[in-house]
Amino acid sequence: MGLYKRGKVWWMAISYQGKQVRRPTGTANRRLAESILAKVTVKIVEGRFFDTLEEKERTLAEMMERYMREHIVKKASRESHHYYSKNLLSFFGPYTLAEVTPKLIVQYKSERYAKGVTPATINRELGAMKAAFNLAIREWEWCRDNPVSRVSMEKENNKRDRWLSFEEEEQLLKACPSWLKKILVFALNTGMRRGEILALTWKGVDLFRRTVTVFRSKNGERRTIPINQTVLSLLKEKSKVRSLNTNLVFHSGAYTGMNAHNLRRAFLSGLTKAVIEDFRFHDLRHTFATRLVQAGVDLYKVQRLLGHKSPTMTQRYAHHYPESLRDGVEILDRKEKSITILSQSGSEAGGGSS
Numbered sequence: 001m002g003l004y005k006r007g008k009v010w011w012m013a014i015s016y017q018g019k020q021v022r023r024p025t026g027t028a029n030r031r032l033a034e035s036i037l038a039k040v041t042v043k044i045v046e047g048r049f050f051d052t053l054e055e056k057e058r059t060l061a062e063m064m065e066r067y068m069r070e071h072i073v074k075k076a077s078r079e080s081h082h083y084y085s086k087n088l089l090s091f092f093g094p095y096t097l098a099e100v101t102p103k104l105i106v107q108y109k110s111e112r113y114a115k116g117v118t119p120a121t122i123n124r125e126l127g128a129m130k131a132a133f134n135l136a137i138r139e140w141e142w143c144r145d146n147p148v149s150r151v152s153m154e155k156e157n158n159k160r161d162r163w164l165s166f167e168e169e170e171q172l173l174k175a176c177p178s179w180l181k182k183i184l185v186f187a188l189n190t191g192m193r194r195g196e197i198l199a200l201t202w203k204g205v206d207l208f209r210r211t212v213t214v215f216r217s218k219n220g221e222r223r224t225i226p227i228n229q230t231v232l233s234l235l236k237e238k239s240k241v242r243s244l245n246t247n248l249v250f251h252s253g254a255y256t257g258m259n260a261h262n263l264r265r266a267f268l269s270g271l272t273k274a275v276i277e278d279f280r281f282h283d284l285r286h287t288f289a290t291r292l293v294q295a296g297v298d299l300y301k302v303q304r305l306l307g308h309k310s311p312t313m314t315q316r317y318a319h320h321y322p323e324s325l326r327d328g329v330e331i332l333d334r335k336e337k338s339i340t341i342l343s344q345s346g347s348e349a350g351g352g353s354s
Contacts, residue, residue: 055097055143067132079260084128097143119154163287175273191288201247293320
């Protein structure tokens, strides 16, 4: 170990595990540099220096880039994660992992709220950063603390209950180009998420069994969905002109994965032309579930079709089919009828004895 000067700053030449590692002391003062080297030497002996050094040198930008490259690239939600990562990097990018504190994260939340971002979006962004930190701790050994886990998540309002009427559906489909119309019809009849639809491959399509398979859903699980005649006809039509340049069912004109933002722009344009307000692509999934429940389909079946892990998520649609509760109140009619019959019987008996 020793010191050498580069420019005006003293640097340390450290021997660690048979390798020469060079680090700046950050000072031009020789005595201070010697003092820093002495402290570093003690930390190396105790095995603490290189544990803390990584989190002081690795930036959040490096962490998110590796997270996206190694863990998100094959997920159906990769487009959403790219959006989350972009927003995180615009604020945290230059900071090292050691510099990202709960206080800084709270500041980030305030900035996002000031821009009109919803609590749900903020939670998804922080969730992505939290997952990346967990990997940096457990697998990469870049740091030893996850600051996101010490910050409370935002309270979300998940009670949105918007679905398309059949009249609105007709107007929307007329206002959309053919390629988008097929995606909307597919979504309305399968209840699949946007990311699942865009990631669907012909490997997951079984026209004989009349099913489509989501190999990796939002929950990380495989899900096989039976398809109706509408979707079957759509897929048969697409299979006749299927390109050998891609295995994707829905793809761009260049046979690459369809860009979610381009899809969103076309979708919003269609909504504007159809004069449909307060409607999002995800509401197509709500429409699918709502129509099933209104038709009397059992909530358990709806849960399985949607891929919900818990029946609590599906229960939100229960109010759309009050008929399923009707037998609960009709029992009162039977009770009332019994009382009436008994009353009449009593009156007849009394009249006969007088």
